[in-house]
Amino acid sequence: MVAREFFKSLGVSLWFMVLTFPLVAVRVNTIENTIQWRWANLAIVGVGAFVLSAVWRWALVRRETMLANAASGAGERSVRVWDSPVVTRTLGAALLVVFMGIPWLVSTYQTNILISFFLYVMLGIGLNIVVGVAGLLFLGYAAFYAIGAYAYALLNHYFGWGFWTVLPMGGVLAAVAGVLLAFPVLRLRGDYLAIVTLGFGEIVRLVLENWSDLTGGPSGISNIDRPGFFGQEMTVAGTNIYIYYIVFVAVLVTFVVAERLKDSRVGRALQALREDEIACEAMGIDRVGVKLMAFGLGTAWAGFAGVIFAAKTTFINPASFTFFESAIILSIVVLGGMGSNWGVILGAAFLVLLPEYMRAFSEYRMILFAAAMVLMMVFRPQGMIPARSKQYRIVDRELELSGE
Amino acid sequence: MESVLDVRSVSMNFGGLRALNDVTVVVRDGEIVSLIGPNGAGKTTFFNCVTSIYKPTEGEVYFTPRGSAPLRISGMKPNAVTALGMARTFQNIRLFQNMSVLENVMVARHCRTKAGIFGAVFRPGWVRREEAEIVEKSYALLKALGLHRWYNELAANLPYGQQRRLEIARALATEPRLLLLDEPAAGMNPQETAALKDLVLQIRDQFGLTILLIEHDMSMVMSISERIYVMEYGCLIAEGTPEAVSHDPRVIKAYLGEVEHA
Ligand SMILES: Nc1ncnc2c1ncn2[C@@H]1O[C@H](COP(=O)(O)OP(=O)(O)OP(=O)(O)O)[C@@H](O)[C@H]1O
Ligand SMILES: [Mg+2]
Numbered sequence: 001m002v003a004r005e006f007f008k009s010l011g012v013s014l015w016f017m018v019l020t021f022p023l024v025a026v027r028v029n030t031i032e033n034t035i036q037w038r039w040a041n042l043a044i045v046g047v048g049a050f051v052l053s054a055v056w057r058w059a060l061v062r063r064e065t066m067l068a069n070a071a072s073g074a075g076e077r078s079v080r081v082w083d084s085p086v087v088t089r090t091l092g093a094a095l096l097v098v099f100m101g102i103p104w105l106v107s108t109y110q111t112n113i114l115i116s117f118f119l120y121v122m123l124g125i126g127l128n129i130v131v132g133v134a135g136l137l138f139l140g141y142a143a144f145y146a147i148g149a150y151a152y153a154l155l156n157h158y159f160g161w162g163f164w165t166v167l168p169m170g171g172v173l174a175a176v177a178g179v180l181l182a183f184p185v186l187r188l189r190g191d192y193l194a195i196v197t198l199g200f201g202e203i204v205r206l207v208l209e210n211w212s213d214l215t216g217g218p219s220g221i222s223n224i225d226r227p228g229f230f231g232q233e234m235t236v237a238g239t240n241i242y243i244y245y246i247v248f249v250a251v252l253v254t255f256v257v258a259e260r261l262k263d264s265r266v267g268r269a270l271q272a273l274r275e276d277e278i279a280c281e282a283m284g285i286d287r288v289g290v291k292l293m294a295f296g297l298g299t300a301w302a303g304f305a306g307v308i309f310a311a312k313t314t315f316i317n318p319a320s321f322t323f324f325e326s327a328i329i330l331s332i333v334v335l336g337g338m339g340s341n342w343g344v345i346l347g348a349a350f351l352v353l354l355p356e357y358m359r360a361f362s363e364y365r366m367i368l369f370a371a372a373m374v375l376m377m378v379f380r381p382q383g384m385i386p387a388r389s390k391q392y393r394i395v396d397r398e399l400e401l402s403g404e
Numbered sequence: 405m406e407s408v409l410d411v412r413s414v415s416m417n418f419g420g421l422r423a424l425n426d427v428t429v430v431v432r433d434g435e436i437v438s439l440i441g442p443n444g445a446g447k448t449t450f451f452n453c454v455t456s457i458y459k460p461t462e463g464e465v466y467f468t469p470r471g472s473a474p475l476r477i478s479g480m481k482p483n484a485v486t487a488l489g490m491a492r493t494f495q496n497i498r499l500f501q502n503m504s505v506l507e508n509v510m511v512a513r514h515c516r517t518k519a520g521i522f523g524a525v526f527r528p529g530w531v532r533r534e535e536a537e538i539v540e541k542s543y544a545l546l547k548a549l550g551l552h553r554w555y556n557e558l559a560a561n562l563p564y565g566q567q568r569r570l571e572i573a574r575a576l577a578t579e580p581r582l583l584l585l586d587e588p589a590a591g592m593n594p595q596e597t598a599a600l601k602d603l604v605l606q607i608r609d610q611f612g613l614t615i616l617l618i619e620h621d622m623s624m625v626m627s628i629s630e631r632i633y634v635m636e637y638g639c640l641i642a643e644g645t646p647e648a649v650s651h652d653p654r655v656i657k658a659y660l661g662e663v664e665h666a
Binding site for chain 1: 430450456457464474481486487491492494498499500501502503504507510511512513514515516517518519520521523524525531534535538539543547552553555556558563575576
C-alpha cells in the first residue's frame with residue numbers, strides 16, 4: 001500500500017521533471033551560444049512534485065478510510081461541537097460582544113471591511129435559503145442585490161426618500177422580483193435553473209448599464225444620502241459606526257429569521273422540496289407555492305443588503321453587481337456548508353475577510369481561491385460546517401426502559 | 405358498502421406506449437385490495453394516475469373523502485389529492501434522505517397544519533403548540549411502526565426494511581382514508597414480510613384505513629387481500645377473491661408465461 005503510493009508519487013514527480021525539463025533545466029545563452037544546464041531547478045521541481053503528490057495521495061487515502069469508517073458505523077452519527085446548543089450559544093454571545101465593541105476600537109478602514117463582511121454574510125444567508133435549504137441552484141443572485149441598491153439610489157435621487165423609508169421597500173421589491181422570476185422557471189431544476197438565473201442576473205445588469213436616462217448608465221448614481229439619525233448631523237467616522245450597527249443588527253435579524261424558518265413547517269417543506277419533488281408533492285405540499293416562497297424568502301435579504309450597500313458607499317454603478325459578485329456569494333454558501341448559517345459566516349470570513357488581511361498575496365488571490373475550492377470539493381464537499389437536521393429531544397420512558 | 409376509490413375506464417399513453425388500457429377498479433370502505441401482475445404491467449402507472457402524479461389520457465378517477473360525497477380527482481394537483489385523504493408509498497423508496505427520520509414524518513403533517521412564514525419567524529403561542537403537536541404525533545407514528553429508536557437519525561442511514569416502514573409512517577402522517585402501498589415487501593426477507601403483513605392489518609384497524617396494495621409476494625397477497633385485480637400489459641385480465649383469481653386460467657397463463665420468458 002505505502003510502497004504503491006510511493007511509486008505513484010515518484011512517477012508523478014518524474015513525469016513533471018520530463019514535462020518541465022525544457023523550461024526549467026535548459027537555458028540557451030544566445031550571446032555565447034552555449035547551453036546552461038540548471039540541474040538544481042530540475043531537482044526542485046522533482047522534489048516539489050513528489051511532496052505535493054504524496055500529500056495529495058495521503059489525504060485521499062485518509063478520506064477513504066474515514067468514509068469507510070463512517071459507513072461501517074452506519075447510523076451512529078458523530079457528535080460535533082457545533083451541534084451542542086451550549087457551544088453555539090456561548091460562541092454566539094462572545095461574537096455578539098466582540099462585534100458590538102469593535103467599531104470603537106479600530107479604524108474607519110477596518111470598520112468598512114467589517115461592514116462589507118456583514119453584507120456578504122447577509123447575502124450568503126439569503127442565498128442559502130434558496131440554494132442550501134430549498135436546493136435550487138441559483139446563479140444570478142447579485143441581480144437582487146442590485147435591485148435593492150438601485151431602489152434606494154433612484155428613490156433617493158429622484159424623490160429624496162430616506163434610507164429608513166426605502167429599506168423595507170428594497171426588501172419587498174427584491175422579493176417580488178424573485179417571485180416573478182420564479183414563475184417561468186418553476187419546472188426547471190439543477191443546471192437549467194442555474195443557466196436561466198444566470199441570464200436573469202445579466203439582464204438586470206445590462207438594463208442598469210444601458211438605461212442611462214434613468215440609472216445614469218455605467219457611471220452610476222452618486223451622492224446617495226447616508227442613513228439619517230433623527231435629523232442629527234454626524235461626522236464621516238460617526239456615520240460609519242452608525243452604518244456598522246445598522247448592518248450588524250440586519251445580520252442578526254437575517255440570521256435569526258433564517259434559523260427559525262429552517263426549523264418550521266415552512267422550512268421543512270423547503271427541505272422536502274430539495275430532497276424529492278415528487279415525494280414532496282405526494283406528501284401534500286404545494287410544490288409551486290413552496291418554490292415561489294423559497295425565491296421570495298431568499299431574494300428579500302439581497303434587497304435589504306442592497307439598500308444598506310447603497311447607503312454605505314453613497315455611490316453605486318452596475319460594476320458592483322456583476323456575475324463575479326453572484327459567484328462569490330455562491331462560493332460563500334458552498335464553502336461554508338449548504339444549508340448551514342454558521343457555515344455562511346465562516347465562509348464569508350474566508351472569502352471576504354481573509355483576502356483583505358492577506359493583501360500581500362493579492363496577486364495570487366484567484367489561484368488561492370481556486371485551489372481552496374478544488375480542495376474543498378475533493379475533501380469536504382459538504383462544506384466547512386455541514387448543515388445537519390435538527391436534533392429533537394423527546395422524553396420517552398419506555399424507550400429508556402428498553403435499554404437503548 | 406360505500407366505494408372509496410372509483411376508477412372508471414382509465415387509460416394512460418406514454419407517446420406510442422399504452423401503459424394502461426381501459427382500467428376500471430373499485431375499492432370499498434375498509435377493504436384490502438391487491439393489484440398484481442408481471443413486471444411492466446402498469447401497476448405503478450396506475451398508482452400514479454390515481455394520485456394525480458400523472459393525468460390519465462382517458463377516463464376518470466373518483467375518490468370519496470371521509471364524510472363527503474365522491475369527488476372527481478383526476479386532473480387535481482397531487483398535493484390536493486393527498487389533502488383529501490389519499491396517501492401512498494413508493495416502489496423505489498423516495499424518502500427525504502438528508503432529513504431525520506422524525507422530520508420525514510413531520511413533513512407529512514404539512515397538509516394538516518397551518519403555520520406560515522409569519523408563524524415561523526415570530527412563533528406565537530398557537531404555532532408553538534402546533535409544532536409540539538406535530539412532533540408528538542409524528543413520534544407516536546414512529547412508535548406504532550417500531551422506528552422510534554432511530555428518530556434523530558438521517559433517513560438515509562436506516563436499514564432497507566426500516567426505510568420501507570418509514571415510508572408507511574410518513575404516508576400515515578397525512579391522515580389518509582385510502583392508503584396505496586407500492587410493493588412494500590420488496591427486498592424484505594420472509595420474516596420481515598410476515599411482520600409487514602401483520603403491520604398492514606394492524607394499521608388498517610387502528611386508523612380505519614382502506615388499502616390498495618401492489619405486491620409480488622404471493623403469500624402475502626393471498627393471505628391479506630379481500631379482492632385481487634390482475635393486470636397484464638396495461639389491461640385488467642381478472643378480478644375476484646384470492647381463491648377465484650388463483651384458479652383463473654388467464655392469470656395462471658400470465659404468470660407461467662412470464663416464467664417461461666425468464
Ligand atoms: N414516465 C414514463 N414514461 C414512459 N414510459 C413509462 C413511464 N412510466 C412507466 N412507463 C412504462 O409503462 C409500463 C408500465 O410500467 P409500470 O412501472 O407501471 O409497471 P409495473 O407494473 O409497476 O412494473 P413493476 O412490477 O416492475 O414495478 C412499462 O413498460 C414502463 O416502461
Ligand atoms: Mg411498479
